[in-house]
Amino acid sequence: MDKFEDLQAFVAVVETGSFTAAADRLDTAKSAVSRRVSALEERLGVQLLRRTTRVLNLTDTGQSFYEHSSRILADLEEAEAAVQQEHGELRGTLRVALPLSFGVRHMCKPIAAFCKQHPRLKFDLDLNDRRIDLVEEGIDVAVRIGHLKDSSLIARKLFDSRTVVAASPHYLNTHGMPESPEELSSHDCLVYSNLAEPDRWSWTDERGKKRVIEVRTAMRASSGDFLSNAAAHGLGIIIQPAFLAAEAIRRGNLVPIFTDIEWPITPAYAVYPPTRHLSYRVRAFIDFLVERFAGTPQWDRECEELNARQI
DSSP, X not given: OOHHHHHHHHHHHHXXXXXXXXXXXXXXXXXXXHHHHXXXXXXXXXXXXXXXXXOEEEOHHHHHHHHHHHHHHHHHHHHHHHHHHHTTOOOEEEEEXXXXXXXXXXXXXXXXXXHHHOTTEEEEEEEOSSOOOTTTTTOSEEEEESOOOSOSOEEEEEEEEEEEEEEOHHHHHHHOOOXXXXXXXXXXXXXXXXXXXXXXXXXXXXXXXXXXXXXXXXXXXXXXXXXXXXXXXTSOEEEEEHHHHHHHXXXXXXXXXXXXXXXXXXXXXXXXXXXXXXXXXXXXHHHHHHHHTOSSOHHHHXXXXXXXXXX
């Protein structure tokens, strides 16, 4: 068997924690991964992994061998990337995780532009709002919108995601325009259930103090797009990132309210696992995204222009 592929299989098993996950990362059968690791142990004459029905553990020898093996694979990838860089060509596959609604609305154009620059590069995209383990699932880079928890991941800032509160003209004509955020406790509100406290909406008052109101929830949903559509149909008031609501506001299906109030601003990042050598294709894609989203995002500019017209 090929020694290089044996190393790949062993490193994948260690980093993902199972033969099944390693097989998924390598796009091969679980039995093939198991055979390669067994062949590697037989050739070396040592046990690298302790296998039980539930977990895999490295032996002391396995730990040392893993550290050497991962460096070898990283050095090889870096050498290939250096050659590709000399010729201005990126190859291979980029595995990218994206938030569902943001990815569908705002990542197709950037990825299409990057593909045109590097036609021999392939993308494997995971569009999902679930929080995934980048190492376990073999993801090269993820876009995450939110305040990052402490982790070993490395992050680069892309943009600030501003928040808007909005409702349909029909809802406002029927129920009246709320005069202050405190009045949201007596209005129908549509809340995003994936938040830690979906029924509590916060803002910063004119003195810089954080204020919180517990809204009256008329509907919960785990899809921001569904909530935006529900609000456009007159079912209630939403609080959403501008990148979700801007299109409906531009079309006149939603009207922003409390535009003079500072609602939460959430940072967006490109995050990736720490490695000894960051592959050139990953580095190039992250640099591209940072440049692409530099400055005020288009959706924020649109909301600001619409607000200015209403004043």
